[in-house]
Amino acid sequence: MSTMTQNKIIENIFKEIEAIGDISQKNVVPRGARVLLAYKVFRALDRHRFRLEPADIEECLGDLVDTREFLENLLKENNFTESEKTQGVVKEPIEEAERMQYLYGLAWGEQSDQEYYHGASHFKDRLLNSNIDISFLESANCLDLGTGHARYALAMLHLGAKSVTGVDFSKYCLDETERRLKSHSKERSKIKLVHKDVYDLPKDMNNTFDFVCANSFIHHLSDPERALEIVYKTMKRGGHAFVFVFAEDNTPTWRAIDLMRELLKPVPIWHTHKTVKGFEVPGNKIFNFLDYSYTPIQHRFKRKKFEKTLKDIGFKDIKFLEGGVIHDSVLRSRMFEADKLLYGNSEIRYLLKK
Numbered sequence: 307m308s309t310m311t312q313n314k315i316i317e318n319i320f321k322e323i324e325a326i327g328d329i330s331q332k333n334v335v336p337r338g339a340r341v342l343l344a345y346k347v348f349r350a351l352d353r354h355r356f357r358l359e360p361a362d363i364e365e366c367l368g369d370l371v372d373t374r375e376f377l378e379n380l381l382k383e384n385n386f387t388e389s390e391k392t393q394g395v396v397k398e399p400i401e402e403a404e405r406m407q408y409l410y411g412l413a414w415g416e417q418s419d420q421e422y423y424h425g426a427s428h429f430k431d432r433l434l435n436s437n438i439d440i441s442f443l444e445s446a447n448c449l450d451l452g453t454g455h456a457r458y459a460l461a462m463l464h465l466g467a468k469s470v471t472g473v474d475f476s477k478y479c480l481d482e483t484e485r486r487l488k489s490h491s492k493e494r495s496k497i498k499l500v501h502k503d504v505y506d507l508p509k510d511m512n513n514t515f516d517f518v519c520a521n522s523f524i525h526h527l528s529d530p531e532r533a534l535e536i537v538y539k540t541m542k543r544g545g546h547a548f549v550f551v552f553a554e555d556n557t558p559t560w561r562a563i564d565l566m567r568e569l570l571k572p573v574p575i576w577h578t579h580k581t582v583k584g585f586e587v588p589g590n591k592i593f594n595f596l597d598y599s600y601t602p603i604q605h606r607f608k609r610k611k612f613e614k615t616l617k618d619i620g621f622k623d624i625k626f627l628e629g630g631v632i633h634d635s636v637l638r639s640r641m642f643e644a645d646k647l648l649y650g651n652s653e654i655r656y657l658l659k660k
Contacts, residue, residue, distance in 0.1 A: 525607070526604065545659070620660065
């Protein structure tokens with residue numbers, strides 16, 4: 307397929323995403339239909355990431371055309387009940403911070419044990435596939451910020467770490483972590499779980515850890531730069547850190563995610579969760595769908611500006627990780643031109659030193 311043809315298809319993908327957004331904004335769309343539309347948009351782009359071949363952008367476009375036509379036909383039939391017609395924006399009956407905790411409690415809980423442990427292996431793969439010598443983890447005392455269900459904490463121990471302190475502000479997540487780790491008594495004895503806000507860590511954690519992990523949570527915080535400073539403060543001199551954040555990129559991926567968020571604004575998290583479970587969707591897909599759609603804060607960083615921030619804070623040996631696993635945009639964009647156009651580098655990961 308020529309570059310001109312690929313660019314035209316990508317242009318049409320953008321147009322279909324915009325059309326779905328415009329139609330849904332100008333009409334009353336019931337909650338159940340909103341969830342289905344959002345998931346169809348998510349699936350149109352997501353399913354190509356897990357194939358060891360270029361993304362089929364023609365198929366992606368076809369899926370989005372089908373989604374738009376489904377919406378148009380739904381509105382033509384107009385078989386909505388009065389309650390569906392009057393559904394407006396629904397606020398979750400909880401504060402933003404608690405909403406985030408609730409979201410991740412639901413989302414992480416959807417992963418099967420197999421998906422959970424497979425996800426833990428991604429940490430090792432992302433480092434090794436970027437030609438990183440991981441011997442620094444041997445006998446290391448580690449800090450896992452935004453530990454969630456402690457998947458990466460588990461991975462650190464499997465790579466030789468001496469201990470891991472996992473910090474998370476979500477009691478929902480930590481309760482589920484305790485359940486998951488029951489069958490891993492050896493590892494559990496080396497993991498200390500701390501229920502705390504990253505902005506409120508005790509001073510005795512400063513200059514303490516050989517390795518600090520901040521995987522996929524900095525971009526959900528109100529003050530990302532302050533969080534990066536905390537990563538730096540908690541590291542020992544000569545220590546390492548792993549940081550993963552979302553990257554700003556003018557590709558269909560982020561516009562599709564913005565559309566999902568717009569579609570689901572009037573829909574409570576619990577309703578979307580229950581509806582998607584009814585689709586018999588795998589747990590890791592439910593996690594990603596809820597994560598992209600409902601996090602109250604979702605920063606996206608320009609790579610050059612983000613790297614300057616890291617340098618200004620004091621990090622040294624800033625290594626951009628170009629390797630990854632098959633669904634990582636940074637790897638797919640290097641392998642396939644179609645994926646570069648569809649996904650860009652929407653995620654950026656670094657190994658840093660102090």
